[in-house]
Amino acid sequence: MAVLLALCSWASGTLADNTSDEFDVYIQGLQAGRLSLVTQTKGSGYAARILLRTTGLAAKLLRYRFEATVQGRSHNGHHRPVHYSEKSDTGKRQTDKTITYVNGLAKVTQSKKRKPHWLKPKSQRNRLDPLTATYELLRDRPKDTLCQQSLKLFDGARAVDIILADPKSDRKGITCRGRYKRVGGFSEAEMSKGVSFPFKLTYVPVPNGDYQVQSLKIETLRGRASFLRR
Numbered sequence: 001m002a003v004l005l006a007l008c009s010w011a012s013g014t015l016a017d018n019t020s021d022e023f024d025v026y027i028q029g030l031q032a033g034r035l036s037l038v039t040q041t042k043g044s045g046y047a048a049r050i051l052l053r054t055t056g057l058a059a060k061l062l063r064y065r066f067e068a069t070v071q072g073r074s075h076n077g078h079h080r081p082v083h084y085s086e087k088s089d090t091g092k093r094q095t096d097k098t099i100t101y102v103n104g105l106a107k108v109t110q111s112k113k114r115k116p117h118w119l120k121p122k123s124q125r126n127r128l129d130p131l132t133a134t135y136e137l138l139r140d141r142p143k144d145t146l147c148q149q150s151l152k153l154f155d156g157a158r159a160v161d162i163i164l165a166d167p168k169s170d171r172k173g174i175t176c177r178g179r180y181k182r183v184g185g186f187s188e189a190e191m192s193k194g195v196s197f198p199f200k201l202t203y204v205p206v207p208n209g210d211y212q213v214q215s216l217k218i219e220t221l222r223g224r225a226s227f228l229r230r
Contacts, residue, residue, distance in 0.1 A: 017040065017041045017042060018038065018039070018040050019038070019039050019040075019139070019140070020036065020037070020038050021035075021036065021037045021138055021213070021229070022034065022035070022036040022037075022229070022230045023035040023036070023216075023227040023228055023229050023230060024227070024228050024230055025225065025226070025227055026225070026226040026227075026228065027058075027222065027223065027224075027225055028222070028223040028224060029224075029226075030058075031055075031056060031058075032054060032055070032056075032058040033052070033053060033054045033055045033056075033058055033059075034055055034230070035050075035052065035227055036050070036051070037049075037050050037134065037135065037138060038050075039135055039139070041074075044073050044074050044075065045071070045072075045073055045074075046071070046072055046073070046074055046079060046135075047069070047070065047071045047072075048069065048070050048131050048132070048134075048135050049067075049068070049069045049070075050066075050067070050068050050069075050131055050134065051065070051066070051067045052064070052065065052066035052067075053065040053066065062091075063089070063090065063091035064088075064089070064090055064091075065088065065089045066086065066087070066088045066089075067086065067087045067088075068084065068085065068086035068087075068130065068131045069084070069085055069086075069131070070083065070084045070085075070129055070131040070132055070135075071083050072101075072132060079128070079132050079135070079136060080101070080104070080126075081099070081101050081128065081129045081131075081132045082100070082101055083098070083099070083100050083101070084098065084099040084100075084101075084129035084130075084131060084132070085097070085098045085099075086098075086130075086131075094111075095110070095111045095112055096110065096111050097109070097110035097111070097112075097156055098110070099129055099156050103125075104125045104126040105121065105122060105125050106121040106124060106127070106129075106154060106156065107121065108121050108156040108157075110156060112157075114157075115157070115187075117185060117186065117187050117188075118157040118158065118185050119154070119157065119158065119159055119184050119185040121154070121156065124154040124159055126152070127152045127153055127154035127159060128151060128152060128153050128154070129153070129154070129155070130153060130155050133151045133153040133162065136149060136151055137149060137151065137162065137201070137213075137216075138213050138216075139213075140206065140210040140211065140212045140213075141203070141210060141211055142209070142210055142211070143174070143205075143209075143210075143211055146167055146174055146176060146203055146211055147164045147165055147166065147167040147174070147176035147177075147201075148164065148165075149162070149163070149164045150162075150163050150164075151163075157185050158182070158183075158184065158185030158186055159182075159183040159184045159185055160180060160181065160182055160183055161179075161180075161181045161183055162178065162179070162180050162181075163178060163179050163181070164176040164177070164178040164201060165177060165178075172202070172204065172214075173202055173203050173204035173205065173211070173214060174202070174203045174211060175200055175201065175202045175203075176200070176201045176202075176203075177198065177199075177200060178198070178199045178200065178201055178218075179196055179197070179198055179199070180196070180197045180198075180199060180218065181195060181196045181197075182194075182195050182196070193221055194221055197218060197219055197220060198218070198219055199216060199217060199218035199219070200215075200216070200217045200218075201213060201215075201216050202214045202215045202216075212229075213229065214228075214229050215227060215228050215229065
């Protein structure tokens with residue numbers, strides 16, 4: 001499964017500061033797709049939109065498309081989603097999901113039939129939706145805030161913790177070591193295949209003085225996946 005986003009204009013014209021990030025995606029060294037992310041912020045409000053799909057030869061072998069949007073508010077440097085929605089299409093099956101948040105609690109509506117091992121939303125207060133977590137992971141940052149992210153994610157069924165630490169500098173930039181850890185909502189079979197997955201996030205300086213993600217490399221059950229900025 002790989003990834004791309006090419007976005008049209010945002011429906012709401014009230015959020016002013018726009019950013020756009022685009023990455024080529026490689027699976028075991030082979031180019032498989034593209035990831036692009038558009039975010040818009042104004043004051044304490046934020047919105048993001050993403051579209052993921054296989055491209056090139058990978059798209060001929062495996063069709064996959066994923067779209068998601070989120071709107072939320074930020075407070076004291078922390079993002080809090082208000083409404084999240086997603087749609088996916090594998091060519092054989094289409095699914096959709098929405099999550100609304102009230103006082104940090106998620107209310108989930110989705111087309112998939114609930115599985116017994118999935119977590120109950122009421123037990124996952126103040127966890128982020130997948131897109132807000134992606135935005136937090138990939139957005140530009142001041143140098144003194146690098147490698148400090150600690151993200152708690154809940155996708156409506158499963159919970160994951162993402163932690164970065166251990167900054168290392170070289171001529172090219174700064175690299176953080178990270179860990180993607182399955183917390184709950186996975187089946188016993190899924191957990192037996194792996195609970196914790198290491199990754200590296202590399203930043204480079206940009207003209208405004210911040211640091212921008214140049215690459216993300218993670219070890220997955222299918223080998224290394226790499227996201228390289230275009």
